Amino acid sequence: MKFVRPAALCAALAALPHAALAAPDAASEADLKQLRNQLRELRETYQQRIDALERRLADAEARSASAVAVAAEADRTAARAESVAKASAEPAPQRPAGESAFNPAVSLIIDSKFTRLQRDPSTYRIDGFIPSGGEVGPPKKGFSLGESELAFSANIDHLFRGNARFSLAEDDGAGVVEVEEVNVESLALPAGLKMKAGRFLSGVGYINQQHPHEWDFTDAPLAYKAFFGYRLQNDGVQLRWVAPTALFMEFGAEAANGGKFPGAERHTNGAGLWTAFAHVGGDIGESSAWQAGLSHVRTHPQERAFEDGGFTNAFSGRSQTWIADFIYKWAPGGNSRDTYFKLQGEYLRRTESGSINYGGDGNDYAARLRQSGAYLQAVYQFMPRWRVGVRGDWLRSGNVDLGGLTSAELPILAGYDPTRQSAMVDWSPSEFSRLRLQVARxxxxxxxxxxxxxxxxxxxxxxxxxxxx
Amino acid sequence: MIDKLILRVVALLSVLLPALPATASVNVFATVPEWAALAKEIGGDKVNVLAATTALQDPHRIEARPSLIARARSSQLVVATGADLEIGWLPLVLRESGNPAIQPGQPGYFEATSAVRLLEVPARLDRADGDVHPGGNPHIQLDPRNILAVGEALTARLAQVDPANAAAYKAGLARFAERWKAAMGRWEQAAAPLRGVPVWVQHKGFPYLSAWLGLKELGALEPKPGVEAGSAQLAGLLERQKATPARMILRPAYARPTSSDWMAERAKIPVVVLPYTVGGSSEASDLFGLFDDTLRRLLVGAK
Structure with missing residues (x-):
């Protein structure tokens, strides 16, 4: 295609009339024809060029329109993505998918001690009381790893919740796993009823249901050590009912195997230990809350063995324990973050009647023991994270009638009233950690x-x- | 003698048993005062509302008191904040109550955070980061748009729990929403001077307020959520205050004054104690009062 420069074109166009006017007479037919040809040529060339330009324009327009459409589409996609993102952020929080989503809640409690003891802990005993056989003494002198608790809990389905708690310890170089609790709780019983089955910490008293890491002192009250081997742990069933009242009222009963102190190993059908308990509680204004309870434990141990006087002896008969407990908590305005105070006490009274088989001569002696114990403790958080506490423990070996036996045969049952005073200070940087110093006599x-x-x-x-x- | 005893027992029971008014049909157990107030606005005389905590109690640190268990036992609807705010006590209260209707997953258990979009969702979960809430920051009550969103969801839930009064709840919401939207217009107009105002916060409890009003949070006095600021932390903040000065320090009514007062004295800026929830100040007697008072205090502080 012949290329026409715009400047030349203009010059030619401008020249045409002048040329025509300049020589009207001389203009021959040939000249005119030539001019017409040139003009036609120019017009054609021009037309082609205009067409080409028009095509390019149309193309460009089409392209830009589709670009706009693409842009609009991109906008819509972005908006959709945003709304999806928003929707996913808004309602139910996202849960990890897959099998691990249903893992139970797992927790591990590490509880270690360093002790400085005046007496050898392996000779620890509570004089005046039949030994419970439980872990009642202090840990060994110096550093001790103590017990670590590993706990699992989760809802099993719409009806049941499962809890398991194991304690891991070391005894003479061998690892020991103890089953502290493995139980199933009901979730959907109507009318305020709750049922629990398996191994659980009995609902009697106040401190009995607390795990050692929840205690305000490093060890259990003496009365619990003497009467329950530090806590009453049941293999059985528990039924509880919360009354529909403004005042908190809870009633419960348990039937259990009773294979451990104050019960004894059993070889018969049915339950061997029964408990009944009631708790009431409420608030006093905004700042105070309280709870009080009364509990009863009843069992019939047969051949409950204990070592004393160099022989193995055994108690058979009936054992009944009553527990009265109370707790009072105060925090200014009910805000326990900064300061709070709590006062807690329990009184335990046990009557055992039956016979003691004395290992020295193999004979049975009628026995009746009425013994009691109590503790009272106060804990004060005087500033955030820091608490101090004092505790007093008293036991009364009380009224012990051993038939013909005397303290010469059973020296541990010689009349004696053990006591203990403890004081502690602890620091909790968060809800998950606590460091404690405790002194006790x-x-x-x-x-x-x-x-x-x-x-x-x-x-x-x-x-x-x-x-x- | 026996007659007298029976009379006494009857008298005792008559004191203990009819603890709940007979007129209200739904007992609502609200974990914090703002949801109690909202339930009252929507439910009116159809609901009997208890707030488990007051504005002067740290909502993270509540104990599962016997009175709360007793109250949960006879409730038909639990209104919780959710997002793990009440993790330290509510699950226990619900389980101990023996009331299957209010367990999580049931219609009788409602979480306010399910109705709004949470801010500050942590990218990593580690207790070394302090008191972190995996779902996001649960202190949603200081954005009035959230209150409205929660109100709508709560109305639907009330209607589900108590279908007989569904119309009353809907009407209650409509009345409330109308007044609330009018108030929001008023608040937003009044709060215009607060936009872009730089502030320190005592605890990360105000992201929703800041997002709504356009306050510029420079940071929190607490080095980590739930961890009280030490002197080194505060000294560091004081240095930052010199470089980028904030105009005030925001503190919720329940928190200890120590660190914010220390900072305020040295930085020579005011501490603005916000009611934080209904009942946090004498003026914040309801939800409207809460926002009226919050804005008033902020505007005074920003002067």
């Missing part, structure tokens, strides 16, 4: 006092459930 052994210093840490890893009141 323990007169559990007749005529000997044991001055104890404890350093302890309690740490919670993983999911950690709420603590009871």
């Amino acid at each position: 323990d007169k559990s052994r007749s005529g000997e006092s044991d001055n104890q210093v404890w350093l302890q840490y309690v740490m919670s890893l993983g999911a950690h459930g709420a603590h009871k009141f």
Whole structure:
């Protein structure tokens, strides 16, 4: 295609009329024809060029329109993505999919101690009382790893919730796993009823349901050590009912195997230990809350063995324990973050009647023991994270009638009233950790006092459930 | 003698048993005062509402008191904040109550955070980061748009729990929403001077308020959520205050004054104690009062 420069074209166009006017006479037919040809040529060339330009324009227009459409589409996609993102962020929080989504809540409690004891803990005993056989003594002198608790809990389905708690410890170099609790709880019983089955900490008293890491002192009250081997742990069933009243009222009953102190190993059908308990509680204004309870434990141990006087002896008969408990908590305005105070006490009274088989001569002696014990403790958080506490423990070996036996045959049952005073200070940087210093003067052994210093840490890893009141 | 005893027992029971008014048909157990107030606005005399905590209690640190268990036992609807705010006590109260209707997953269990979009969802979960809430920041009550969203969801839930009064709840919501939207217009107009105002916060409890009003949070005095600020942390913030000065420090009514007062004295800026929830100040007697008072205090502080 012939290329026409715009400048040349203009010059030619401008020249045409002048040329025509300049020589009207001389303009021959040939000249005119030539001019017409040139003009036609120019017009054609021009037309082609205009057409080409028009095509390009049309193309460009089409392209830009589709670009606009693409842009609009992109906008819509972005908006959709945003709304999806928003929707996914808005309602139910996203849960990880797959099998792990249904893993139970797992927590591990690490509880280690460093002790300085005046007396050898392996000789620990509570004089005046039939030994419970439980872990009642202090840990070994110096550093001790203590027990770590591993706990699992989850809803099993719409009707049941499962809890399991194991304690891991070391005994003479061998690892020991103890089943602290493995139980199933009902979730959907009507009318305020709750049922629990398996191994559980009995609902009697107040401190009995607390796990050791929840205690305000490093060890259990003396009365619990003497009467329950530090806590009453049941294999059985529990039924509880919360009354529909403004005042908190809870009633419960348990039937259990009763294979452990104050019961004894059994070889018969049915339940061997029964409990009944009631708790009431409420608020006093905004700042105070209280709870009080009364509980009863009843069992019929047969051949409950204990070592004393160099022989193995055994008690058979009826054992009944009553527990009265109360707790009072105060926090200014009910805000326990900064300061709070709590006062807690329990009174336990046990009557055992039956016979003692004395290992020295193999004979049975009629026996009746009425013994009691109590503790009272106060804990004050004087500033955030820091608490101090004092505790007093008293036991009364009380009225012991051993038939013909005397303290010469059963020296541990010689009349003696053990006492203990403890004081502690602890620091909790968060809800999940606690460091504690405790000093105690323990007169559990007749005529000997044991001055104890404890350093302890309690740490919670993983999911950690709420603590009871 | 026996007559007298029976009379006494009857008298005692008559004191204990009819603890709940007979006129209201639904007992609502609200974990915090703002949802109690909202339930009252919507439900009116059809609901009997209890707030488990007051504005002067730290909502993270409540104990599962016997009175709460007793109250949960006879409730038909639990209104919780959710997002793990009440993780330390509510699950226990619900389980101990023996009331199957209010367990999580049931219509009788409602979480306010299910109705709104949460801010500050942590990218990583580690207890070394303090008191982190995996679902996001649960302190949603200081954005009035959230209150309205929660109100709508709560109305639907009330209607589900108590279908007989569904119309009353709907009407209650309509009345409330109309007044609320008018008030929001008023608040947003009044709060115009607060836009872009730089502030420190005591606890990360105000992201929704800041997002609504356009306050510029420079940071929190607490180094980590739930961890009280130490002197080194505060000294560091004071240095930052010199470089980028904030105009005030925001503190919720329940929190300890120590660290914010220390900072305010040295930085020479005011501490604005916000009611934080209904009942946090004498003026914040209901939801409207809560926002009226919050804005008034902020505007005074920003002067």
